Amino acid sequence: MSVTKSVCIMGVTGSIGKSTAEVILAHPDRFRVDAVTAYRNVPELASMAVSLGASFAVIADETLYEDLKRALAGTGIVAAAGENALIEAAERPSDIVIAGIVGSAGLRATLAAIRRGAIIGLANKETLVCAGELMMDDVKRYNATLIPVDSEHSAIFQVLEDNALDRIDRILLTASGGPFRTWSRDDMAGVTREQALAHPNWSMGAKISIDSATMMNKGLELIEACRLFPVEQNRIEILVHPQSVIHSMVEYADGSVLAQLGTPDMRTPIAYALGWPERLSLSLPRLDFTAIGQFSFESPDEVRFPALRLAREALRTGGTLPIVLNAANELAVAAFLDRRIGFLQITELVEAVMAAHPSEILTDIDHVFATDILARRWTEDMIAGLCH
Ligand SMILES: NC(=O)C1=CN([C@@H]2O[C@H](COP(=O)(O)OP(=O)(O)OC[C@H]3O[C@@H](n4cnc5c(N)ncnc54)[C@H](OP(=O)(O)O)[C@@H]3O)[C@@H](O)[C@H]2O)C=CC1
Numbered sequence: 001m002s003v004t005k006s007v008c009i010m011g012v013t014g015s016i017g018k019s020t021a022e023v024i025l026a027h028p029d030r031f032r033v034d035a036v037t038a039y040r041n042v043p044e045l046a047s048m049a050v051s052l053g054a055s056f057a058v059i060a061d062e063t064l065y066e067d068l069k070r071a072l073a074g075t076g077i078v079a080a081a082g083e084n085a086l087i088e089a090a091e092r093p094s095d096i097v098i099a100g101i102v103g104s105a106g107l108r109a110t111l112a113a114i115r116r117g118a119i120i121g122l123a124n125k126e127t128l129v130c131a132g133e134l135m136m137d138d139v140k141r142y143n144a145t146l147i148p149v150d151s152e153h154s155a156i157f158q159v160l161e162d163n164a165l166d167r168i169d170r171i172l173l174t175a176s177g178g179p180f181r182t183w184s185r186d187d188m189a190g191v192t193r194e195q196a197l198a199h200p201n202w203s204m205g206a207k208i209s210i211d212s213a214t215m216m217n218k219g220l221e222l223i224e225a226c227r228l229f230p231v232e233q234n235r236i237e238i239l240v241h242p243q244s245v246i247h248s249m250v251e252y253a254d255g256s257v258l259a260q261l262g263t264p265d266m267r268t269p270i271a272y273a274l275g276w277p278e279r280l281s282l283s284l285p286r287l288d289f290t291a292i293g294q295f296s297f298e299s300p301d302e303v304r305f306p307a308l309r310l311a312r313e314a315l316r317t318g319g320t321l322p323i324v325l326n327a328a329n330e331l332a333v334a335a336f337l338d339r340r341i342g343f344l345q346i347t348e349l350v351e352a353v354m355a356a357h358p359s360e361i362l363t364d365i366d367h368v369f370a371t372d373i374l375a376r377r378w379t380e381d382m383i384a385g386l387c388h
């Protein structure tokens with residue numbers, strides 16, 4: 001007989017948040033939702049809080065507190081707002097916190113969940129890029145459990161044998177290649193927001209969709225993998241696999257390669273994290289191998305996709321450089337989505353900000369937040385310079 005687990009969903013109005021809600025609603029006997037959070041989308045937050053039967057709902061933008069209170073009037077759900085309320089949501093004694101906020105904005109709340117020893121289903125990869133080593137230290141210190149939700153890292157986690165890190169020869173981190181996998185740099189120069197948002201296999205939020213198009217997503221995932229599974233950087237290979245069916249693979253010392261496969265649907269890794277250490281049942285379409293016909297593989301092209309080279313450089317250099325890479329990328333992607341800069345300028349900006357600001361040794365978590373703020377300022381100045 002399984003116990004009912006309580007869940008906090010950070011970023012419930014987003015793509016990960018909604019997929020999490022679907023898995024939970026399909027298993028009403030297994031889960032109870034305690035807290036839900038969003039940034040600015042009050043109507044969706046209120047409606048999801050009600051349909052999920054949550055007790056506590058947080059809107060991160062403080063100016064929207066009264067709107068949320070009004071939207072929840074008569075429901076018995078407590079409304080709260082602001083960064084401290086996000087932390088409060090993560091600190092409430094739920095069994096599992098799904099970290100589904102986008103960007104480094106999710107870091108304080110994820111740390112709060114770690115520091116109370118929670119089980120965290122981590123989708124919010126930018127937190128590991130910015131503060132990975134400090135986060136992993138805290139996971140150990142506070143006896144927390146981090147279950148990766150990012151599909152590739154979930155795959156690696158699922159095929160990782162106990163205490164096997166020293167018997168791993170290679171981790172093969174698969175990449176779809178994004179919508180411009182076969183495009184030349186010249187052709188990429190003119191792509192529109194709509195073309196860049198149209199991922200060939202996955203339906204996701206705007207920021208990660210653009211990251212997939214520049215392949216910065218794979219760069220961030222490389223850093224994420226090094227933090228979660230501490231093997232040397234050169235043992236992690238990025239492998240382009242346009243079908244997105246093999247979600248990643250681990251090659252062991254005896255030459256055996258273990259892979260996790262599935263349809264490209266985030267409900268599978270989310271269900272794995274929610275159910276862990278058990279597997280939940282999910283009634284999703286199954287893989288039809290004869291319909292797929294063939295799997296193909298390619299090497300990544302770091303010339304057409306410089307984000308891969310930049311992420312490797314940030315990882316190799318370490319210190320504050322991954323924070324600078326991430327902050328510059330977050331702002332550059334937002335500027336592209338606002339049609340203020342072109343597609344190729346996203347990685348050009350990241351490279352310029354990284355080059356202009358040498359890395360420092362990372363001291364503590366306050367240093368992470370201070371660097372994030374500074375790097376955002378530098379990037380904003382560069383974007384303003386480009387747009388005039
Ligand atoms: N989508 C996917 O399939 C996958 C996503 N991921 C990772 O998961 C994370 C979430 O991605 P995704 O769901 O696509 O993103 P979405 O943009 O769809 O959703 C983001 C969520 O975070 C909230 N949010 C945004 N900014 C802030 C902020 N400053 N403070 C607090 N909350 C905020 C949004 O609220 P509001 O709606 O009010 O703006 C929304 O609930 C990302 O880190 C992404 O890289 C990883 C693998 C797959």
Ligand SMILES: CC(=O)[C@@H](O)[C@H](O)COP(=O)(O)O
Nearest residue numbers: 150151175176177178212217
């Ligand atoms: C679903 C998921 O995990 C995404 O991170 C996905 O990997 C994006 O696809 P790319 O392989 O194109 O980056």
Ligand SMILES: [Mn+2]
Nearest residue numbers: 150151152221
């Ligand atoms: Mn991924």
